[in-house]
Amino acid sequence: MRDLAPAVAAMTLVVVASNILVQHPVTAFGLADKLTWGAFAYPVAFLVTDLTNRRFGPAGARRVVYCGFAIAAALSIWLATPRIAVASATAFLVGQLLDVSVFARLRRQTWWRAPLLASLAGSGLDTVLFFTLAFAGVADMSAPTALLGGAVAAPLWVNLAAFDFLVKVAAAAALLAPYGALMNAIRPFEPAPAAR
Template sequence: MTARHLAVLKAVAAMVAVVVASNILVQYPVQALGLAEVLTWGAFTYPLAFLVTDVTNRALGPQAARRAVYAGFAVAVVLSIWLADPRIALASGTAFLLGQLLDISVFNRLRRQSWWRAPLVSSSLGSIADTALFFSLAFAGTEVPWVTLALGDLAVKLAFAVLLLAPFRALSARLAPVPA
């Protein structure tokens, strides 16, 4: 196995862990401070998926990032159907693909600009698309206050897009591009 294949496998494993954890945690509203109608615990883990995608894109390029997203998607959906609600798993998989592929495309277009612009803009746009699609598919037609939960989760995801710039910078500096 080449170093490149190993790096993609690590990205897939990280992606699966983040998505499965998020699919479980999105079922649990944050009860503290009266946030149950506004926020789920999944909002705190899911932004790490964008970090994984952006670091993979920076180190290995968009094709490898797409491979990690597709493989992570397949494994995470199967595990999430088993470990979480099937409707959430399918909504998550659909939204995940849209959000992550948008992230990869935008990141790749901005990759030669300031080091922070590509991950910030791509993660923000991917989070908006992912959140809108996920919450509407997972919870529309239910008694779950999905619009307010979507807005609360999106606010956390956008804050994380900024907060995760430091780990992105540190990881990008440590990971030399792996040759094709």
């Protein structure tokens, strides 16, 4: 478990920062009803998970997810509202475990495929769960807004979720560069050969 301590610490930092930042809209460029600062911090959690999965395999990555979940949930309850903390913990756990599974299945394919597709799958599920649990039915978050700036109206929290996911898609692509740079420095996990 000592080998996983840096990944657990990184995961905890990312999740706690994201829980605080999701409460603050991006006010520049008229994005206040479209985006929160949490959208920029949270995708790094998938990079941490994928690098851990590469080095320690799915079992090690799941340990980091569970430890990061427990520590971050406890800190988030203290630093964020209880509803956001519960929504974050639930979405984090389910989204990250999906990321671990997808990455493990794709790990032997082209180097970029596993981290990109795992991050997109995990991010999509995380976004839907988090925004629904955190904001659905909250009066301030349910005011109608133009979905993605178009002609269709949707509750503010749905608009925030849509823009959040777009940022996560862009971040998943952008984080391929650090993943690619670090993957050569991180010895890949090799599962034990099956017993005969």
